[in-house]
Amino acid sequence: MKMQDTMSVTVIGLGYVGIVTAACLSSRGILVYCHDINPEKLSAIRNGVSPIYEPGLEDLLRNAVMNGRLRVVEDPAEGISRSSYTIITVGTPSLSDGSADLSQVFSAAETIGKCLRSLNQRHVVVLRSTVPPGTTIGPFMNILESFSGKKCGLDFGLCFNPEFLREGSAVEDTLNPDRIVIGCIDQKSGEELLSLYRALHQEQLPPVIMTTPTSAELIKYANNAFLAMKISFINMISRLCEKLPGGNVDEVAAGIGADKRIGPYFLKAGLGWGGSCFPKDLRALRRIFLEAGLKPHLIDATIEINDGQVEWVCRLLERELSTLSGKRIAILGAAFKEFTDDVRESQAIRLANRLLNSGASISIFDPAATINVSKVLDGKVDIAKSIDECLENADAAVIATPWPVFRSLTPEKLREKMKGKIIIDARRIIDPKLFESSEFRLLILGSYMESRRE
Ligand SMILES: NC(=O)c1ccc[n+]([C@@H]2O[C@H](COP(=O)([O-])OP(=O)(O)OC[C@H]3O[C@@H](n4cnc5c(N)ncnc54)[C@H](O)[C@@H]3O)[C@@H](O)[C@H]2O)c1
Structure with missing residues (x-):
């Protein structure tokens, strides 16, 4: 050349x-x-x-x-x-x-x-x-x-x-x-x-x-499917941890991730994967398998577990609040992950839509994705300009995207704004010690959850 x-x-x-x-x-x-x-x-x-x-x-x-x-x-x-x-x-x-x-x-x-x-x-x-x-x-x-x-x-x-x-x-x-x-x-x-x-x-x-171009094309799909599978795997383990006294999925992830054959990455439990790539690429790879006459077993399970994470949080909220209808839920985070404004196929947006369908009203705040949230949820939710505004009068709050700024949430800060006492940390970023002797019920996905005190 x-x-x-x-x-x-x-x-x-x-x-x-x-x-x-x-x-x-x-x-x-x-x-x-x-x-x-x-x-x-x-x-x-x-x-x-x-x-x-x-x-x-x-x-x-x-x-x-x-x-x-x-x-x-x-x-x-x-x-x-x-x-x-x-x-x-x-x-x-x-x-x-x-x-x-x-x-x-x-x-x-x-x-x-x-x-x-x-x-x-x-x-x-x-x-x-x-x-x-x-x-x-x-x-x-x-x-x-x-x-x-x-x-x-x-x-x-x-x-x-x-x-x-x-x-x-x-x-x-x-x-x-x-x-x-x-x-x-x-x-x-x-x-x-x-x-x-x-x-x-x-x-x-x-x-x-x-x-070859064909192998390179498959490398990309297989790569994304494998990463999504790792997240879904740890989310499956995460659900079990919630039922076991002393269970903590981060500790399990650290234990298995230290094995070089597994590796520490993509073992963060939470609300699940989303974004512009994993969902569409897994769907496409699934179709490619079917067209080749093959069963995409692991891809199906990976998608099913991920879809279930949003439902899991909704059921948790429903159990804690008795009903979702008429309740105000603050969703902290809208982007599919931190440090981006991309809301395409975000689990936070799916959660908002699912809660709306159950009759809840939603306020949502994201440090970077406000414009994109307004494109997908405008008129259906209140888009807050700050964490405080988002929490105002909420019956429950859910951390849906692991933005570092949400780590600063404390009982004092929440008490000033919220009506209710339920906090769901769906991204495992809050230090539970901060909430130990407070009136708040902090539920962390992947950590043992004591049954509700009536
Ligand atoms: N976003 C990621 O993190 C990521 C990572 C790895 C791979 N990919 C892959 O890379 C590709 C691009 O992803 P993206 O997220 O940047 O997409 P995107 O949707 O953000 O951007 C695509 C851009 O292409 C433009 N476009 C469409 N048709 C065009 C044409 N004929 N001529 C000129 N411009 C045209 C659109 O206007 C748009 O700006 C996808 O195949 C995606 O799967 C994305």
């Missing part, structure tokens, strides 16, 4: 993955052209404003825009014609049958294919959106070839390169990944993508796994 003096990349799709990828690449001196079909996103980014909340992103983005290393392009051809790589990071949400909706990926492929037609230099297309095994070398490549009139491998390179970043630490994860997986259609494409990663990580290049 004839490299230009400065390495240059076009990123198509500026959501959580795309904008972080673009900002990180440009922070290491790579010239990045950014394109999205959403004009509001483009104008925010052009002004150095991040369209999402993500720690560390705003500064990277502002610097990159100011020093001209990150350039917004309304016409993707403007970027593709000047760069050596195009990275696709468009969304792959669920269809109603659970399979992945690939329409954004196919429309991006069409756009790129048209741009490749008139390009007379080498270009590598890198699909980074999560897609079912077989997509890259199947329909995706076919669209590229038919719209470009060129032959993949001969005239342009192609890789599937899964993304493993976690929202909330996306910048850190992008700059310091555990490994890079490159599924390449041929050796040349793989080496070309590797040279981009060498420029990004320089001396700190992480382990690289070179494989």
Whole structure:
């Protein structure tokens, strides 16, 4: 590949993955052209404003825009014609049958294919959106070839390169990944993508796994399914701990996590997993199994346990309050995890909807996700601007997202605002000692719960 003096990349799709990828690449001196079909996103980014909340992103983005290393392009051809790589990071949400909706990926492929037609230099297309095994070398490549009139491998390179970043630490994860997986259609494409990663990580290049596009596609799904399964497993154990005097799921998790064969990560019990990836990716993998004529036993159990966690908390509240109807519940946290404003498939939002259906009224507070909460729950709940406002007159409060700020809740603070005395810590962040001699009944998911004193 004839490299230009400065390495240059076009990123198509500026959501959580795309904008972080673009900002990180440009922070290491790579010239990045950014394109999205959403004009509001483009104008925010052009002004150095991040369209999402993500720690560390705003500064990277502002610097990159100011020093001209990150350039917004309304016409993707403007970027593709000047760069050596195009990275696709468009969304792959669920269809109603659970399979992945690939329409954004196919429309991006069409756009790129048209741009490749008139390009007379080498270009590598890198699909980074999560897609079912077989997509890259199947329909995706076919669209590229038919719209470009060129032959993949001969005239342009192609890789599937899964993304493993976690929202909330996306910048850190992008700059310091555990490994890079490159599924390449041929050796040349793989080496070309590797040279981009060498420029990004320089001396700190992480382990690289070179494989076929199909294996790389499956690695991404299997990775997410395994992590979700670990959380559901510990949540299953968590329910048992609640019934055993002295039971404490964190201690069990620490005990099993110290075994190197298990590892300490993704063993935090609580309300369960959510977000824009695990739910849709597990549904998609489930469909892939069924279409292959195989039973997705563990995936089904993983999903069932997770769905049950919201129900578990509702039943707990119902038992403590006798009824949910007419009760006011304060939900602390709305994002699917801390340090993000993403509420897609958040367990906190599911909990709010479930409680509303049972006749409760809801106030909800999140330190970062207010705008996104209003998009999904507007008019149905009271969206509070502070913890105090959220707790006002509540019969019960539930910690639904483990934001560190909720650790500061004390009986004194709650007493001032709440009407009732029930606190459910569904994320295990409160120190129970603070509540020991108070009038509050603190119920911590995964810790032994004494039966209710009548
Ligand atoms: N969010 C995560 O934490 C994460 C982590 C790893 C992998 N992924 C995968 O990465 C992909 C992107 O995820 P996301 O959360 O960033 O998605 P997102 O929905 O936040 O963003 C997708 C963006 O693509 C844009 N878009 C759609 N069609 C387009 C087109 N034809 N041309 C240009 N732009 C277009 C949309 O306007 C949107 O801004 C998904 O496949 C997801 O599964 C996400």
